[in-house]
Amino acid sequence: MIKGMSKVMCMMLLIICPGVIYVKAADDSQLKTEAMEAMKKASRFYYGTVSTKGGYLFEYTVDMKHRYGELPALESQIWVQDPATPGVGQVYLDAYEATGDDFYLEAADAAARALVRGQLECGGWNYLIDFKAGSVDEWYKHAGIYTDFNEFAHFDGNATFDDRVTYGPTMLLLRLYDLTSDPVYLGPLDKALNLVLDAQYTGGGWSQRYPPVGTGYDTYYTFNDDVIQDNIDLLLNAYKILGFKKYLDAALRGADFIILSQHAGPQYGWGLQYTHDMKLAWGRIFEPPSLCSSATVRNVNTLMDIYLYTGDRRYLEPIPKALDWMDSNVMPDGSIGVFIEEGTNRAMAAMYDGDSGSYDSIKITYDMQEAMGGYGYVMNNFSTKRERDRYNTLASTTWHKPDEPSAPTGEKAQKLASSMENDIHHIIDSLDDMGRWTEDGRLYTERFYFKNEPEYTGPDLKNGWLRTQTFIRNIRTLARYIRLQNSAEKP
Numbered sequence: 001m002i003k004g005m006s007k008v009m010c011m012m013l014l015i016i017c018p019g020v021i022y023v024k025a026a027d028d029s030q031l032k033t034e035a036m037e038a039m040k041k042a043s044r045f046y047y048g049t050v051s052t053k054g055g056y057l058f059e060y061t062v063d064m065k066h067r068y069g070e071l072p073a074l075e076s077q078i079w080v081q082d083p084a085t086p087g088v089g090q091v092y093l094d095a096y097e098a099t100g101d102d103f104y105l106e107a108a109d110a111a112a113r114a115l116v117r118g119q120l121e122c123g124g125w126n127y128l129i130d131f132k133a134g135s136v137d138e139w140y141k142h143a144g145i146y147t148d149f150n151e152f153a154h155f156d157g158n159a160t161f162d163d164r165v166t167y168g169p170t171m172l173l174l175r176l177y178d179l180t181s182d183p184v185y186l187g188p189l190d191k192a193l194n195l196v197l198d199a200q201y202t203g204g205g206w207s208q209r210y211p212p213v214g215t216g217y218d219t220y221y222t223f224n225d226d227v228i229q230d231n232i233d234l235l236l237n238a239y240k241i242l243g244f245k246k247y248l249d250a251a252l253r254g255a256d257f258i259i260l261s262q263h264a265g266p267q268y269g270w271g272l273q274y275t276h277d278m279k280l281a282w283g284r285i286f287e288p289p290s291l292c293s294s295a296t297v298r299n300v301n302t303l304m305d306i307y308l309y310t311g312d313r314r315y316l317e318p319i320p321k322a323l324d325w326m327d328s329n330v331m332p333d334g335s336i337g338v339f340i341e342e343g344t345n346r347a348m349a350a351m352y353d354g355d356s357g358s359y360d361s362i363k364i365t366y367d368m369q370e371a372m373g374g375y376g377y378v379m380n381n382f383s384t385k386r387e388r389d390r391y392n393t394l395a396s397t398t399w400h401k402p403d404e405p406s407a408p409t410g411e412k413a414q415k416l417a418s419s420m421e422n423d424i425h426h427i428i429d430s431l432d433d434m435g436r437w438t439e440d441g442r443l444y445t446e447r448f449y450f451k452n453e454p455e456y457t458g459p460d461l462k463n464g465w466l467r468t469q470t471f472i473r474n475i476r477t478l479a480r481y482i483r484l485q486n487s488a489e490k491p
Contacts, residue, residue: 032485038428039095039478045435046471047107052078053131054110055085059467069128071146076132080125083469085111086168091472094479112176115169116188123195124159124166148449156213161227167234178241193238196231197250204257206231220281223295224272229302255306258299259318268321269296285362286350290339296322300387311399319391323384336382349377357451374452413487420481427474437470438463
């Protein structure tokens with residue numbers, strides 16, 4: 001022991017950064033090692049045992065007899081909609097960047113290849129991929145019994161932008177190409193990005209599906225589930241990574257459509273979908289033509305993102321009126337309706353009339369207490385403060401293109417890592433001997449959902465479920481902790 005130092009201090013490692021001296025407990029290094037071991041163990045199990053040809057579903061019973069995407073799924077199927085294959089591929093890449101371990105790159109590549117196998121001829125994706133020939137046709141015939149999921153009532157062979165179904169795989173391919181420069185990803189990547197370009201209407205918007213079939217909802221300009229906003233984000237990422245100006249130009253046309261589609265005063269918000277003559281339109285039967293507060297928040301933030309990217313103040317101009325309009329609709333309890341009636345500003349929702357649970361029984365109500373479950377017709381504790389503060393900062397300062405965010409290092413990284421320790425201990429301790437994070441839950445009934453809510457049967461299965469959302473969250477958290485510890489150790 002060094003004279004004058006306590007035993008505790010002798011167990012500390014001095015880390016010296018330019019202008020900064022701080023201490024790092026040896027225990028931190030041990031926890032980092034345990035985090036790496038847990039991440040590898042869990043990933044080996046999920047990749048080696050749970051995946052189907054490299055792809056994933058939402059959840060499984062631990063005996064793997066019951067499998068679910070957004071609907072009950074077959075052994076031959078994987079899901080494209082997250083939390084499933086694209087999300088798992090992304091956290092494998094998080095783990096790879098944190099550790100440099102090629103195992104994670106292999107697992108991410110397998111997820112990408114599974115997605116490419118299901119890429120449609122048009123370049124995009126459907127909600128799910130079935131690896132067994134002819135199987136998906138039979139599955140769709142059966143899926144019609146799940147009346148709460150009318151998007152699965154039929155499949156016309158076209159791609160969807162709904163629920164990030166085409167966004168997710170394309171972003172995974174972009175990231176893999178950016179990390180590896182492997183041209184194997186370029187073919188499917190170009191095919192997917194060309195779909196996004198081809199699907200954009202002249203005015204800058206996108207519909208939910210492409211190529212269009214018929215003249216109805218699938219062809220409308222669609223903000224629902226962030227279709228337009230996600231395509232803008234995807235194109236900006238493609239421009240940053242690939243460098244082709246056509247992607248930037250298309251992204252800016254999308255932002256111009258946001259400006260174009262803002263509702264005339266005094267209701268300065270946006271709807272979820274619009275007809276081709278720019279009238280508010282029905283979505284599904286429980287999504288009435290109306291202004292939408294959640295879509296308005298997302299559009300305000302997208303416009304500020306585009307301003308940061310371009311410095312063009314046109315993209316800031318719609319924002320104050322949109323924020324004022326939303327503030328005027330906040331209820332005394334701090335909540336705001338998601339659907340706001342055109343002309344009246346009354347909050348709207350859908351309800352089931354009677355006990356049948358059929359689509360025909362759905363009606364529109366202005367009483368939020370009657371609203372059907374499972375959708376979320378009210379946002380509680382609503383505030384525009386974050387958006388307003390961001391706007392005020394942007395509007396009052398001289399524009400400069402922001403620098404790429406840099407990862408924290410040294411003492412800042414160590415403090416952030418230390419703040420995560422309780423979560424890291426819990427994640428490690430809850431991993432079982434097989435490398436599983438298991439959870440409780442009951443089996444679903446044959447009906448699966450009723451009146452837009454999950455319907456269960458039988459007793460609670462203790463530690464009976466594997467949920468991909470939990471795997472994604474835990475691997476992402478472990479990878480972030482390891483990355484922070486790595487940064488804290490840099491001189």
